[in-house]
Amino acid sequence: MSPSLPANVFPALLELLPSGVVYYLPVTDATGTVVDFTFAYLNPAAQQLLRLPAHPTVTYTQHFTQADSEGLAFHRAAYQQAAPAHRTGYYQAEGYDAAFTMQAQRVNDALLVHFTLDAADRPAPHAQEQATRQAMQTQRDELARLFEQAPAAIAVYRGPNYTIELANSTVARLWGRTQEQLIGKGLFEALPEVAGMGYEALLDGVMATGTPYVAHAMEAQHDRNGQRETVYWDFVYVPVHAADGNINGAMVVATEVTQQVRARQQVEHLNQELENRVRERTRQLSEQQQLLSRILGQVPAAIATMSGPEHRYTFFNHLYQDQVNHRAVLGKTVAEALPEVVDLGFTALLDRVYATGELYEGREVPFHLHAVTADGHATHYINFVYQPLKDGQGQTTGVLVFALDVTEQVLAQQLVEHSQRQVQSLNEELAAINEELRATNEELHTSNAQLLRTNTDLDTFVYTASHDLKAPIANIEGLVHALQRNLPAPVLQEALVARLLALMQGAVSRFQQTIGHLTNIAQLHRLEAPEAVDLATLVADVQLDMASLVEATGARLTVQTETCELIHVAPKTLRSVLYNLLSNALKYRAPDRAPQVHVRVHCLSDQVIVQVQDNGLGLSEDQQARLFGLFRRLHTHVEGSGVGLYTVKRLVENVGGTISVQSQLDVGSIFTVSLPL
Amino acid sequence: MEKLSSVLLVDDDTTNNFLNELLFQQLGVTDQLTTMENAAQALEWLEQTAESQEPALLLLDVNMPGMSGIEFLEAYQRLPHAQGAKTVILLLTTTLDARDLSRLDELGIAGLVSKPLTKEKISDILQLHFQRTLPA
Numbered sequence: 001m002s003p004s005l006p007a008n009v010f011p012a013l014l015e016l017l018p019s020g021v022v023y024y025l026p027v028t029d030a031t032g033t034v035v036d037f038t039f040a041y042l043n044p045a046a047q048q049l050l051r052l053p054a055h056p057t058v059t060y061t062q063h064f065t066q067a068d069s070e071g072l073a074f075h076r077a078a079y080q081q082a083a084p085a086h087r088t089g090y091y092q093a094e095g096y097d098a099a100f101t102m103q104a105q106r107v108n109d110a111l112l113v114h115f116t117l118d119a120a121d122r123p124a125p126h127a128q129e130q131a132t133r134q135a136m137q138t139q140r141d142e143l144a145r146l147f148e149q150a151p152a153a154i155a156v157y158r159g160p161n162y163t164i165e166l167a168n169s170t171v172a173r174l175w176g177r178t179q180e181q182l183i184g185k186g187l188f189e190a191l192p193e194v195a196g197m198g199y200e201a202l203l204d205g206v207m208a209t210g211t212p213y214v215a216h217a218m219e220a221q222h223d224r225n226g227q228r229e230t231v232y233w234d235f236v237y238v239p240v241h242a243a244d245g246n247i248n249g250a251m252v253v254a255t256e257v258t259q260q261v262r263a264r265q266q267v268e269h270l271n272q273e274l275e276n277r278v279r280e281r282t283r284q285l286s287e288q289q290q291l292l293s294r295i296l297g298q299v300p301a302a303i304a305t306m307s308g309p310e311h312r313y314t315f316f317n318h319l320y321q322d323q324v325n326h327r328a329v330l331g332k333t334v335a336e337a338l339p340e341v342v343d344l345g346f347t348a349l350l351d352r353v354y355a356t357g358e359l360y361e362g363r364e365v366p367f368h369l370h371a372v373t374a375d376g377h378a379t380h381y382i383n384f385v386y387q388p389l390k391d392g393q394g395q396t397t398g399v400l401v402f403a404l405d406v407t408e409q410v411l412a413q414q415l416v417e418h419s420q421r422q423v424q425s426l427n428e429e430l431a432a433i434n435e436e437l438r439a440t441n442e443e444l445h446t447s448n449a450q451l452l453r454t455n456t457d458l459d460t461f462v463y464t465a466s467h468d469l470k471a472p473i474a475n476i477e478g479l480v481h482a483l484q485r486n487l488p489a490p491v492l493q494e495a496l497v498a499r500l501l502a503l504m505q506g507a508v509s510r511f512q513q514t515i516g517h518l519t520n521i522a523q524l525h526r527l528e529a530p531e532a533v534d535l536a537t538l539v540a541d542v543q544l545d546m547a548s549l550v551e552a553t554g555a556r557l558t559v560q561t562e563t564c565e566l567i568h569v570a571p572k573t574l575r576s577v578l579y580n581l582l583s584n585a586l587k588y589r590a591p592d593r594a595p596q597v598h599v600r601v602h603c604l605s606d607q608v609i610v611q612v613q614d615n616g617l618g619l620s621e622d623q624q625a626r627l628f629g630l631f632r633r634l635h636t637h638v639e640g641s642g643v644g645l646y647t648v649k650r651l652v653e654n655v656g657g658t659i660s661v662q663s664q665l666d667v668g669s670i671f672t673v674s675l676p677l
Numbered sequence: 678m679e680k681l682s683s684v685l686l687v688d689d690d691t692t693n694n695f696l697n698e699l700l701f702q703q704l705g706v707t708d709q710l711t712t713m714e715n716a717a718q719a720l721e722w723l724e725q726t727a728e729s730q731e732p733a734l735l736l737l738d739v740n741m742p743g744m745s746g747i748e749f750l751e752a753y754q755r756l757p758h759a760q761g762a763k764t765v766i767l768l769l770t771t772t773l774d775a776r777d778l779s780r781l782d783e784l785g786i787a788g789l790v791s792k793p794l795t796k797e798k799i800s801d802i803l804q805l806h807f808q809r810t811l812p813a
Contacts, residue, residue, distance in 0.1 A: 467771055470771040470792070471690060471693065471771055471792060472692075474693075474771075474792055474793040475690065475692040475693055475696065475793070477793070478692075478693075478696040478793050479692065479696065482696060482699055
């Protein structure tokens with residue numbers, strides 16, 4: 001405080017000041033909290049501005065009944081802090097509607113407040129003004145009603161947090177809130193679900209630029225009807241200006257278009273689906289077409305279609321082109337492309353099929369091409385079908401040609417026929433040869449019959465001869481004996497006589513032996529009936545017969561009979577065969593080694609095989625060839641008649657068997673006999 | 678040994694007959710040996726012979742020209758006095774033919790003897806048919 005200024009200046013100053021100064025004393029409650037103030041002093045300006053007397057009886061709260069709570073709070077705060085406090089605001093009461101500025105500072109235990117009111121809004125409480133004010137109020141109420149009842153959603157946001165200053169019932173309904181839940185709150189505080197969806201940036205833009213923002217079908221989410229719903233808005237953000245011309249808020253006017261958007265989305269979806277379906281169908285058709293074209297290309301037949309009465313090509317595959325030497329051209333007529341087919345009569349056939357609508361089928365039709373084709377056949381043969389192509393009304397519009405090249409088959413067929421002719425001529429030749437053979441066979445039959453007769457005659461001859469020779473030789477023998485008995489003893493003792501008699505006796509004996517053999521051979525033609533034979537017993541019997549010879553020669557005889565027990569054969573034949581072969585094996589033994597004879601008998605399903613193997617003299621090939629002849633003697637060092645093997649062969653062959661020999665000189669022989677069972 | 682009353686030998690072979698006669702004489706089988714070279718002649722002779730004069734033994738050859746031994750036997754059986762005859766008939770054969778053997782019974786013969794006759798065969802015949810034994 002300036003010491004030069006005298007103390008009585010203050011009251012004068014307070015009297016002169018146009019702005020108001022009030023000195024408040026605090027009123028506290030039981031807890032010491034400031035709950036009100038009393039007016040301790042008001043300068044004249046304050047008395048006038050606040051329309052209070054110099055010493056009012058009312059308190060602060062009693063006077064400022066319509067003042068907001070902020071007024072008391074400001075004063076309380078200013079009283080409780082040491083520093084000066086400032087406040088600006090609007091004061092709308094007591095006929096005032098004015099902006100104010102206020103400075104307050106605690107002085108001692110009181111609060112000193114200085115304030116100014118906007119002079120323009122200083123109350124002029126005369127009648128006309130009152131009426132105007134009344135009219136404005138009415139207008140404002142109507143506007144509020146209109147705003148409230150508007151079918152569009154309308155709201156006003158103010159300040160940096162977009163505090164909802166206004167929200168009509170429509171917007172409250174659409175947002176799923178009551179107006180009370182909205183007014184006075186920040187937009188994104190009241191509707192947290194829309195935060196972060198882009199609205200912040202839009203509002204900031206409008207606030208910053210002052211340019212309204214128009215949106216169509218913008219998506220938002222709202223918790224309403226007990227769930228979170230996705231909705232769509234058409235809306236406009238309009239900047240709201242404060243009294244000073246600055247933008248301090250925004251108004252939104254919106255209509256919900258969720259149903260329209262949904263409907264449009266559905267339509268779009270349906271459209272998309274339809275498009276997809278069309279695309280898929282188009283793709284399928286194209287695939288089918290490609291497939292059909294591929295199939296037609298790969299069908300091993302020539303295919304072409306011709307349309308109209310002139311038969312213009314509308315389609316042909318590769319094989320068709322190959323068949324016509326690549327002369328077919330789409331759009332050309334058959335007669336133009338292949339002039340020769342006119343003369344060959346094919347176009348006439350096509351005309352007929354086109355005219356009558358009846359199918360025509362051709363088989364193995366010779367088809368002469370102008371140029372010789374790659375495979376070298378000048379003439380081709382084709383099987384083909386001319387099929388009329390008809391439209392929906394059954395009208396013939398074209399002809400389908402389906403042709404198979406059967407040249408190879410036809411040529412093959414011709415070849416087969418040629419071969420068949422050759423086979424037939426060969427058959428005829430064979431038949432002729434057969435005929436000749438049959439004639440030869442008959443001749444052989446005749447010869448055979450003659451030989452059989454001759455054989456029988458010979459047998460009969462041998463029998464008769466042996467029989468008839470027996471008596472005379474017996475007589476000679478008797479005569480020699482008689483002579484021997486009747487000659488006187490001295491004559492008998494003469495050397496020459498004795499020798500003559502002995503020689504005669506020997507000649508008679510040999511004669512008789514030969515006759516005996518002939519008799520046996522003559523009996524060989526008689527067939528012996530087969531009977532059941534115990535093979536082991538039969539072999540044992542023969543072995544017994546041979547025992548003395550075996551012993552005398554020091555031979556080792558082994559017998560092996562396998563797979564045979566009771567067999568059905570001619571017993572004497574088998575016995576005779578075995579006896580002869582065994583005795584030969586021992587008789588014709590090698591002088592330098594002990595004979596080893598092995599007899600092996602085994603049975604097959606239809607024959608018995610007898611094998612006699614020895615380690616004897618053996619036979620040369622030349623000897624083997626003469627072995628089975630009658631009276632054939634290959635060895636002279638042992639007694640023999642030359643009948644044994646001949647007899648064996650006859651016996652074996654008589655019953656339909658065979659005999660063979662394998663032999664090596666000085667090694668041994670194997671005789672193999674098979675007899676049928 | 679008691680000799681046989683008489684023996685008839687029918688054979689076309691003269692040499693054989695000679696040798697057989699020699700044998701019978703040597704063995705002293707009979708004092709009455711008659712030899713015939715023809716079967717028909719022998720049959721005729723037998724027809725004219727009295728029953729008491731019939732031979733005790735008849736040796737008959739089978740193969741003979743004209744009437745064979747078999748034909749002889751067939752005819753002999755038809756003779757009236759052959760029925761009760763005591764003559765022992767033996768067939769002389771060169772071979773023992775089964776066909777002949779089968780006819781032994783129906784031809785009414787006592788047996789077969791294979792040619793040539795020997796001392797042993799005659800001994801057997803006497804033993805078998807006459808129960809007599811040749812002297813040693």
